[in-house]
Amino acid sequence: MPLAGPEVPDPDSWNRLLADAGIPAEPAVRPAELPAALDGAPAVVLPLAAGRDPRPAADAARAVAFARRAGAGHVLAPALADATAVIAALRANIRARCGPGVAAVVASIALDPWADAELFRIARLAWQYGATPVEVGFEGAEPAVAAAAERARLLGATGVAVLRADLDPDPARGAPLWRPAAAAELIARRVGQAIDAAACGDPGIAAALAAGHDHGPAHSHGPAGEHRHDHAHGPHGHGRDHDGHDHHHHPAEGRS
Structure with a gap:
């Protein structure tokens, strides 16, 4: 189902x-x-x-x-899919659809501020090790897809390929992830x-x-200076590639 x-x-x-x-x-x-x-x-x-x-x-x-x-x-x-699978799919689509001079616009419907901020990180990792310029655009939030495409052109792109990062399988709205x-x-x-x-x-x-x-803004447990968890989604859904959280331990706190 x-x-x-x-x-x-x-x-x-x-x-x-x-x-x-x-x-x-x-x-x-x-x-x-x-x-x-x-x-x-x-x-x-x-x-x-x-x-x-x-x-x-x-x-x-x-x-x-x-x-x-x-x-x-x-x-x-x-x-x-998780972020790792999405990054891999975006890299494949960038290679397949973005020739010389063509920029990629990673597009998605808007979700919420934290999920939308996550798309910038995903797009940045998809761009890593490649020469294709990458912009991010949303439907329902700023920057809009059209504004992202215009920014790419103003920065020198001769063409733009819209690549979906959400689960819209309609190719008329951009290249689906898969x-x-x-x-x-x-x-x-x-x-x-x-x-x-x-x-x-x-x-x-x-x-x-x-x-x-684990989804949402960073939060703290207890008074300032105590155990703080900065939640972020890495390629495996964690703050870093291998950790569940980034733990910040103050000198007086010790390890927990």
Whole structure:
């Protein structure tokens, strides 16, 4: 059962993609529709998310957990993609679509200030080691996609390629992250992971709840000077490539 979070502008477009790929699936539902949709046969819930906003998956985890307490056999798959997968897909699209003089505009619908700020980091990492200029544009927030394209031209680009960083599979709105066949393969992989984990007693709930907790602004625990966590999403959903958080320990604090 695909769960179309805010990174999916049009759930029907994903329904068509799944049908064209021959993948049997229930119609994609929005998060508010999920509890009612779970009132049925056991299903694998697949969050259609691309790493910038884990909260829909966390909400899905709570809905799946509630349904399981009532005896349902639903399980939760890992989100379709994380930041690492998105960066890799953007790099491939930059290489394929941005020839000499052509700049890339990494585009997405606006989510929230923290998720939108994350897109700048993703775009910067996608640009790393390449010569293609990269700008960022949003639908529903500034800088707009058109403004980002204009900035690229003013900086000397002779052409602009719009590359989607959300889960809009419509090529008329920019190059999707993955071609339909690759997206279908990724979906099958995530569903397979969920089934394998469930067979080992893991319905996928705990991981989604933990990821949802880490999303949002930096926050502090206790008075100033005590244990502070600066939350940020790295390529693996962490503040750095290998850590869950960046921990700042003051001299008087010691290690915790």
